[in-house]
Amino acid sequence: MTRNRRKRPRISNGERFFQMHQWLVLSAAWKATNVYERALYIELKQRYNGSNNGEIALSRREAEAAMNCSDKPVKAAFKGLLEKGFIKVATRGSFHWKKGGGPSGRSTRWILTEYPVDYPVRSLSPERDFMRWKAVHTKKTRGDESTPMGGREQPMTRAMG
Numbered sequence: 001m002t003r004n005r006r007k008r009p010r011i012s013n014g015e016r017f018f019q020m021h022q023w024l025v026l027s028a029a030w031k032a033t034n035v036y037e038r039a040l041y042i043e044l045k046q047r048y049n050g051s052n053n054g055e056i057a058l059s060r061r062e063a064e065a066a067m068n069c070s071d072k073p074v075k076a077a078f079k080g081l082l083e084k085g086f087i088k089v090a091t092r093g094s095f096h097w098k099k100g101g102g103p104s105g106r107s108t109r110w111i112l113t114e115y116p117v118d119y120p121v122r123s124l125s126p127e128r129d130f131m132r133w134k135a136v137h138t139k140k141t142r143g144d145e146s147t148p149m150g151g152r153e154q155p156m157t158r159a160m161g
Contacts, residue, residue, distance in 0.1 A: 018045050023131075027133075032135055041087070048112055052118060052119065053111055054117045054118055055118070056109060057109055058107065058108070058110060060075065063078075085132065087111060087113065088129075089108055090109040093108035
């Protein structure tokens with residue numbers, strides 16, 4: 001026989017937290033991020049409340065203040081997270097928000113691809129574009145710029161005809 005127990009509500013002390021899943025941290029895209037991209041992602045994730053994906057507001061200036069750095073690393077971090085697929089732009093921010101029926105906010109609204117989109121249209125599954133990201137190796141080795149074996153390169157002669 002089972003007892004009919006009343007479910008007690010969870011007692012919360014009001015502290016919010018977020019988790020970094022192991023599959024995200026072990027992904028190739030996350031391993032390729034620099035410290036500024038990681039700090040920016042954490043700042044965006046901190047603003048996610050479980051039902052506002054697609055409405056996460058973070059301007060460049062707010063990111064500069066939160067990360068305590070100048071504009072160049074913040075711009076590069078936004079670009080890096082976009083290229084790697086961690087974030088997407090939901091609505092682009094604008095200074096001309098008073099002129100028309102534009103978005104209600106002034107700063108860019110972001111989507112975290114780790115979670116399903118909540119706004120403007122709710123989706124059931126997350127996109128997780130960063131899991132499909134492949135590293136592009138652009139490092140040059142010393143031998144890349146040297147001449148090939150066999151001596152000097154001969155200029156190509158064009159056949160006239």
